[in-house]
Amino acid sequence: MVELAQSKGRIIVIDDERGRAEAEATALRKLGYVASTSNIEHALERQREDLAEVAVCHLDGQGLALTRRLTEAGVPVVLTAQELNTEQAVAALRSGARDLVTEPVEEGLLVEALERLCGGLRRDTQRLEWIGESPAMQQLAGIVARVARGDAPVFLCGESGTGKELVANAIHVGGPRHDAPFVAVNCAAVPGSLLESELFGHTRGAFTDARSERRGLFSQANGGTLFLDEIGELPLELQPKLLRALQERKVRPLGSTREIAFDARLITATNSDLELAVREHRFREDLFYRINVVRIDLPPLRDRRSDVLPLAERFLARAAARTGRTVSKLSEAAADRLLAWSWPGNVRELENCMESAVAMAHTDEIQLEDLPARLRESTAVESALPASRIDQLVTLEELNHRYLHRVLRTLSGNKTKTAEVLGIDRRTLYRMLARETAPPPPPP
Numbered sequence: 001m002v003e004l005a006q007s008k009g010r011i012i013v014i015d016d017e018r019g020r021a022e023a024e025a026t027a028l029r030k031l032g033y034v035a036s037t038s039n040i041e042h043a044l045e046r047q048r049e050d051l052a053e054v055a056v057c058h059l060d061g062q063g064l065a066l067t068r069r070l071t072e073a074g075v076p077v078v079l080t081a082q083e084l085n086t087e088q089a090v091a092a093l094r095s096g097a098r099d100l101v102t103e104p105v106e107e108g109l110l111v112e113a114l115e116r117l118c119g120g121l122r123r124d125t126q127r128l129e130w131i132g133e134s135p136a137m138q139q140l141a142g143i144v145a146r147v148a149r150g151d152a153p154v155f156l157c158g159e160s161g162t163g164k165e166l167v168a169n170a171i172h173v174g175g176p177r178h179d180a181p182f183v184a185v186n187c188a189a190v191p192g193s194l195l196e197s198e199l200f201g202h203t204r205g206a207f208t209d210a211r212s213e214r215r216g217l218f219s220q221a222n223g224g225t226l227f228l229d230e231i232g233e234l235p236l237e238l239q240p241k242l243l244r245a246l247q248e249r250k251v252r253p254l255g256s257t258r259e260i261a262f263d264a265r266l267i268t269a270t271n272s273d274l275e276l277a278v279r280e281h282r283f284r285e286d287l288f289y290r291i292n293v294v295r296i297d298l299p300p301l302r303d304r305r306s307d308v309l310p311l312a313e314r315f316l317a318r319a320a321a322r323t324g325r326t327v328s329k330l331s332e333a334a335a336d337r338l339l340a341w342s343w344p345g346n347v348r349e350l351e352n353c354m355e356s357a358v359a360m361a362h363t364d365e366i367q368l369e370d371l372p373a374r375l376r377e378s379t380a381v382e383s384a385l386p387a388s389r390i391d392q393l394v395t396l397e398e399l400n401h402r403y404l405h406r407v408l409r410t411l412s413g414n415k416t417k418t419a420e421v422l423g424i425d426r427r428t429l430y431r432m433l434a435r436e437t438a439p440p441p442p443p444p
Ligand SMILES: Nc1ncnc2c1ncn2[C@@H]1O[C@H](COP(=O)(O)OP(=O)(O)OP(=O)(O)O)[C@@H](O)[C@H]1O
Pocket: 129, 130, 131, 132, 158, 159, 160, 161, 162, 163, 164, 165, 166, 167, 271, 347, 348, 351
């Protein structure tokens, strides 16, 4: 699971006086925060590396300029200073500081400010159980936390089952609109003829079946978030209407002459190539630009293998709890197979796979034969390399990749020890994990 989900929040303490910064960070760690430190000069870089959500910055020298830059980057800043006169306080707030705490810092006051500022993702990830240990997912968690604080339209792209809806939810719960509704509609699931009245509502008698008035989803999402899934499937004739609604922030229910204002954050998602749809005139370019303001790409599971086992274990535990079974672990062979599979259906496929494996298991350990046939029959390259079939041989890179993961797993994920065993340094290991490549397609 991302560290974010376990800690109370990620804080960076910025102070040119190292001792003071360390003391404060230590105090915050004791309170359950993940805290790092930096001097002013390297603060921005460090914040990005550490994915810090909130900065606590001692006010001197370049403190205000830094506050401005952090604020622009979407990171709220709490300034601490020895004594502030009104002028300084005004200057601090103008630079974007979200809170001021006088030194010596009273812990209670600082924590109060931090709790207010790093609410977001932490709460969501706990509730939504977002699991992601790969560098790609850790980075994504930071992006989601930052995006959640704003209000710009978000466009989520990713293959089916990569977690688009989960991310849409995290953005909603992590932002200022979290107390208002999150309304999701799948544009592919609602027949085109009904979609318009679903989205915008209708008056009584607007069409044959409209026996009573109906509020549209735009209105229902008021104050909250409207999630339009599979936006690529939105019928062409509805596209100008959606565009207009987004531009004017008003909708006109079917059969009505009145327009109703709405205020909802828009999140859209697609698993198809919308740019291609624009080129082929299946999707309006102007609408595309309107929704594609903040684009977030969700990587397929095969490109972040280090997430496979943590996800599998979580899904296993969940399925076991739900069905009252005591299945609690994966055999080595089953784990190997999960790692070798290419997961065309991504996280959802893994979730289903673990659910059926739990149902099949005879003991408290999932064996190879408990896995779905397509996985069972795929050749585990690392255990047997039949020279007779050239299509079952793998590249050195793929072999490297599988061996790396086997060592990592054997050492319970300890990266320092893994690097030692592999005879490479930790940085190289991290780079390799970040650069994971897809396996060859599974045999038919
Ligand atoms: N990082 C993750 N941690 C935990 N569960 C996840 C994660 N990503 C996805 N899931 C789970 O996998 C399933 C599929 O995710 P989700 O529905 O968000 O995918 P999607 O991209 O919207 O898929 P589709 O395109 O098919 O609608 C859900 O049950 C979700 O909770």
